[in-house]
Amino acid sequence: MSRPVLTDFFATWCGPCKMQTPILEELKEKLGEQVEIRKVDVDQNMEAAMKYGIRVVPTLIIEKDGEVKEKLEGVTRADALEQLLKPLIEEE
Template sequence: MSKFQELISQDKPVLVDFFAEWCGPCKMQAPILEDLKKRVNNQATIIKIDVDKNQSVAAKYGIRSVPTLMIFKNGEIKWKQSGVFPAEELERLIKENS
């Protein structure tokens, strides 16, 4: 099992931010995710995946634009959307999928 598979197979929600270094909106999402980490503490895991360095993972999950955010729980996709999202909305989505 890959490290990524292990991470997304947790019993709590895992928010994955698929991003790229060259992506402007991704840079806008980064501080929002820092804020979100403080809001959700240990209720969820938040990880960032660089699509340029992890092309096989990006391809497996059909990532065609960045940023794309996904919520996994127990290895299942619970939510997936491209674009920049406010911390409040992401916090709500994490709680809905807890």
């Protein structure tokens, strides 16, 4: 049983990335341990950014069982993320 993983690819200099952070904190409060949320600084982890083809920050990648389910570029609202994650949580 694996839970979905949401990875936030961001940069410290990126304004929209700063807007995404409280949205992810809200999502974490709502979904708790049902979802793992990771943050990856693209300037510090260029290999990871290249692996996932990150061209825009913020980009959110949702994975389940090692498979990319969604790739979202730009700031994404908590309710939209929750709608994408719920079916993956319920698969368990």
